[in-house]
Amino acid sequence: MKNKSISFLKNQTNLIILIFLVIILTLAIPSFRQVSNFLNILKAISVISIVSCGMTLVVIGGGLDLSVGSTFSLAAVMSIVMLNRHNVVLAIIVPIIAAIIIGILNGIITSYFNLSSIIVTLGMLSVVSGFALFYVNGGTQVGNPNKIFEAIAKINLFKIPLYCYIFIIIAIVYEVLLKKTSFGRGLVLIGTNPEAAKIIGINITLIRTLSFVICSFSVSIAAVMLSSRLMTAAPTAGVGYEFDVITAIVIGGISLGGGKGNIYNTVIGAILLGVIINALTLTNVPFAFQAITKGLLIILAITLDVRARSSFEKQ
Amino acid sequence: MEEKELNNNQYDNKLLKVEKIVKIFPGTVALDEIDFDLNKGEVHAIVGENGAGKSTLMKILSGAYTKNSGSIYIDGIEVEINNVLNSSNLGISMIYQELENIPKITVSENIFVGKLPGTRFMGFVNFRKLYSETKKLLDEFDLNIEPNMKVNRLTIAQQQFVEIIKAINARNSKIIIMDEPTSSLTKDETEKLFSIIRGLKTKGISVIYISHRLDEVTGISDRISVFRDGKNVGTLYKENFDAQKIISLMIGHTLEETNKAKILRKKLVFEVKNLNIKNRIENFNIKLYEGEILGIAGLMGSGKDELVKSLFGLWPAASKELFFNERKITVRTPRDAVNLGIVYLPEERKIQSLFLTLSVKYNISPIWLFNICRKFFINDLKENELSKQFIKKLSVKTPSIYQQIVSLSGGNQQKVIFSRLIAVNPKLMILNDPTRGVDVGSKEEIHNLIRKMALEGTSFIILSSEIPEISKIADRVIVLSKGEICGEFIDEKVTTKDILICATRV
Numbered sequence: 001m002k003n004k005s006i007s008f009l010k011n012q013t014n015l016i017i018l019i020f021l022v023i024i025l026t027l028a029i030p031s032f033r034q035v036s037n038f039l040n041i042l043k044a045i046s047v048i049s050i051v052s053c054g055m056t057l058v059v060i061g062g063g064l065d066l067s068v069g070s071t072f073s074l075a076a077v078m079s080i081v082m083l084n085r086h087n088v089v090l091a092i093i094v095p096i097i098a099a100i101i102i103g104i105l106n107g108i109i110t111s112y113f114n115l116s117s118i119i120v121t122l123g124m125l126s127v128v129s130g131f132a133l134f135y136v137n138g139g140t141q142v143g144n145p146n147k148i149f150e151a152i153a154k155i156n157l158f159k160i161p162l163y164c165y166i167f168i169i170i171a172i173v174y175e176v177l178l179k180k181t182s183f184g185r186g187l188v189l190i191g192t193n194p195e196a197a198k199i200i201g202i203n204i205t206l207i208r209t210l211s212f213v214i215c216s217f218s219v220s221i222a223a224v225m226l227s228s229r230l231m232t233a234a235p236t237a238g239v240g241y242e243f244d245v246i247t248a249i250v251i252g253g254i255s256l257g258g259g260k261g262n263i264y265n266t267v268i269g270a271i272l273l274g275v276i277i278n279a280l281t282l283t284n285v286p287f288a289f290q291a292i293t294k295g296l297l298i299i300l301a302i303t304l305d306v307r308a309r310s311s312f313e314k315q
Numbered sequence: 316m317e318e319k320e321l322n323n324n325q326y327d328n329k330l331l332k333v334e335k336i337v338k339i340f341p342g343t344v345a346l347d348e349i350d351f352d353l354n355k356g357e358v359h360a361i362v363g364e365n366g367a368g369k370s371t372l373m374k375i376l377s378g379a380y381t382k383n384s385g386s387i388y389i390d391g392i393e394v395e396i397n398n399v400l401n402s403s404n405l406g407i408s409m410i411y412q413e414l415e416n417i418p419k420i421t422v423s424e425n426i427f428v429g430k431l432p433g434t435r436f437m438g439f440v441n442f443r444k445l446y447s448e449t450k451k452l453l454d455e456f457d458l459n460i461e462p463n464m465k466v467n468r469l470t471i472a473q474q475q476f477v478e479i480i481k482a483i484n485a486r487n488s489k490i491i492i493m494d495e496p497t498s499s500l501t502k503d504e505t506e507k508l509f510s511i512i513r514g515l516k517t518k519g520i521s522v523i524y525i526s527h528r529l530d531e532v533t534g535i536s537d538r539i540s541v542f543r544d545g546k547n548v549g550t551l552y553k554e555n556f557d558a559q560k561i562i563s564l565m566i567g568h569t570l571e572e573t574n575k576a577k578i579l580r581k582k583l584v585f586e587v588k589n590l591n592i593k594n595r596i597e598n599f600n601i602k603l604y605e606g607e608i609l610g611i612a613g614l615m616g617s618g619k620d621e622l623v624k625s626l627f628g629l630w631p632a633a634s635k636e637l638f639f640n641e642r643k644i645t646v647r648t649p650r651d652a653v654n655l656g657i658v659y660l661p662e663e664r665k666i667q668s669l670f671l672t673l674s675v676k677y678n679i680s681p682i683w684l685f686n687i688c689r690k691f692f693i694n695d696l697k698e699n700e701l702s703k704q705f706i707k708k709l710s711v712k713t714p715s716i717y718q719q720i721v722s723l724s725g726g727n728q729q730k731v732i733f734s735r736l737i738a739v740n741p742k743l744m745i746l747n748d749p750t751r752g753v754d755v756g757s758k759e760e761i762h763n764l765i766r767k768m769a770l771e772g773t774s775f776i777i778l779s780s781e782i783p784e785i786s787k788i789a790d791r792v793i794v795l796s797k798g799e800i801c802g803e804f805i806d807e808k809v810t811t812k813d814i815l816i817c818a819t820r821v
Contacts, residue, residue, distance in 0.1 A: 180693055180695075181691050181692055182684055182692075182693055185681070185684060186685070188677070189670055189673075189677070192671070193669065196668050197681075198648075199629070199659060200649070200653065201649050201650040201652070201654065201685065202650070203650060203685075259673075260672065
């Protein structure tokens with residue numbers, strides 16, 4: 001019993017750090033403890049968390065998707081362009097379809113030709129961001145007022161915007177996918193030992209590709225949400241997004257080696273990152289130092305991850 | 316052993332002498348007070364079954380392992396070998412089965428690595444001198460290799476020759492250890508290697524030659540020592556070489572189970588026609604019946620690994636026709652095979668089978684989950700039930716099904732892998748070294764399990780690094796040599812001795 005509670009605490013390091021951090025910040029910074037600030041944090045993390053949840057599936061399968069940022073840009077501008085030229089339905093559907101196509105390409109190229117997903121999606125990053133710039137001729141798109149489209153961001157339920165609920169639903173659905181379905185199990189097995197997975201006849205191409213598709217799909221949902229909130233979209237909206245997403249995942253303790261992790265940990269990681277950034281903003285720390293903090297956090301988290309893994313191998 | 320002919324005073328210029336060396340690994344005694352010696356300019360071969368201790372002793376001499384007790388003398392002086400550098404400084408070089416030449420640099424740079432000839436000016440490399448000196452060395456051994464060629468463009472045999480010359484030139488080695496040097500060489504290349512070895516002898520360099528091929532061993536060696544169970548069970552001199560005698564020393568006096576039951580071969584289950592694998596297997600045909608255990612024996616380089624891998628879609632075949640239950644099938648990937656009810660147990664448990672960081676349950680269920688259930692949502696209760704059932708059936712020792720598999724012993728890990736395969740009621744099981752790294756008790760249990768399943772109708776193709784294992788469980792054994800079937804033994808004709816004689820005859 002004692003052992004169980006100790007190992008439970010050990011697995012919840014991030015949650016404990018988060019709770020302590022929130023307590024300290026609440027005591028130290030008056031503006032932090034206002035309800036509106038907590039809502040701000042929730043709004044800020046919702047968009048990035050949706051992408052992180054999708055990325056978590058890819059990472060557990062032993063891959064990495066660096067093209068999320070440029071896919072985000074493309075989906076965001078497509079959404080606004082479709083809204084202006086056509087209607088709300090296409091403003092939601094078209095970015096999703098475009099993102100799914102990118103996901104299929106990422107998945108098939110990496111798994112069918114057995115290439116490193118880092119390299120393939122790095123290439124895709126450039127291709128898609130070029131395509132986004134070409135699509136709108138480099139200009140930022142401003143959306144015409146549209147009540148229905150704006151509703152995604154504006155409608156509140158119990159004072160919380162609709163899109164925050166979308167994030168929560170996505171997190172729960174992905175966790176179920178990961179824990180309760182053969183797709184999720186396949187990802188865990190492939191991420192742990194791809195060769196063994198191949199020998200026992202698991203369809204690696206299908207499962208890996210599906211994970212990339214879900215990741216890109218999540219990106220497009222996040223992009224549509226942000227477009228609705230801002231009603232503008234630049235073809236560079238998602239630049240550097242992949243970095244924030246990977247930071248959230250690594251802080252959440254998901255091993256980049258694959259095979260390990262869950263959505264819950266990613267969400268905690270994203271909240272932790274969101275709270276830290278929020279606190280830095282509230283205390284007027286310049287953006288440059290925020291970037292430095294993020295970078296140091298990712299290095300620290302990866303160091304801990306690698307140390308944990310090497311101590312496992314010694315065992 | 317009456318064949319022991321040690322302490323012959325005719326050989327007194329001992330270059331290397333090894334006395335009572337003991338090496339213990341967790342669970343096994345790999346070397347049990349072994350003695351061995353080597354004269355100057357002598358070729359001393361070591362033969363023995365896998366696990367007899369040959370490689371362990373060589374790894375101690377080359378500094379990869381350290382001994383638990385015993386002494387090593389070089390030129391009569393006791394030495395300690397604690398690491399590879401020690402060994403190299405004492406003049407010992409090992410030519411590995413996997414070569415360790417630096418691939419992207421030239422032959423001459425390899426041969427002179429660490430002692431490149433300089434120019435008088437600022438220590439630049441004198442490439443003209445490097446070229447001519449290399450040429451001289453290569454000519455000395457009558458080797459037609461261009462010194463400026465990049466090593467990765469040479470054939471395996473040429474790389475090996477370069478490695479040998481590197482050993483005597485760059486490291487001034489006096490003792491060269493060759494471990495199965497001919498396993499990937501052609502007949503001509505083997506001849507070439509032997510002429511190099513004769514050249515080494517005239518230079519006073521000694522060779523320890525490890526091989527399974529008795530014809531070669533008796534042809535090139537001055538003495539042959541036979542290892543069994545970590546002991547040197549006999550040393551024969553050139554005058555007394557006799558293949559029969561060597562083989563009986565290798566096997567020892569274990570009783571052979573001669574009364575193998577004749578099995579009924581009624582229903583044809585699996586047939587391979589016209590299988591060709593580039594550079595490995597030529598026109599291979601085999602039939603397998605229901606409930607039959609077919610053993611495939613062969614030395615390294617015989618093509619047996621590539622053969623079973625290609626049956627399972629893990630190695631490309633130039634041509635193959637497979638029939639399963641008299642229906643033609645295509646197996647392009649492992650998935651095709653698994654879907655038909657054919658499962659494969661790979662030889663490297665940790666690398667190719669286990670999901671090390673996951674639980675026992677996750678390691679048992681996957682094939683069942685993906686090929687029998689085929690449901691999108693996993694039925695947790697059913698999965699737990701299945702795992703518990705097989706843990707009980709195969710008596711896997713684990714605290715629970717949630718235990719990480721890495722914490723189990725090798726034998727229990729292997730039983731988990733067997734559970735995984737058996738859970739789908741396979742019609743044909745291809746097992747590559749099914750008891751490697753498994754303790755004696757679990758080994759027996761696995762053998763019993765295989766026999767029981769065969770009686771119930773499952774067919775088996777089994778490869779093993781130990782021939783006694785094959786002769787113990789197989790109903791029929793085919794022996795491969797250089798990609799062709801060179802012998803077949805059925806029912807009561809399956810004996811370790813005959814298989815060994817057949818496999819070691821080149």
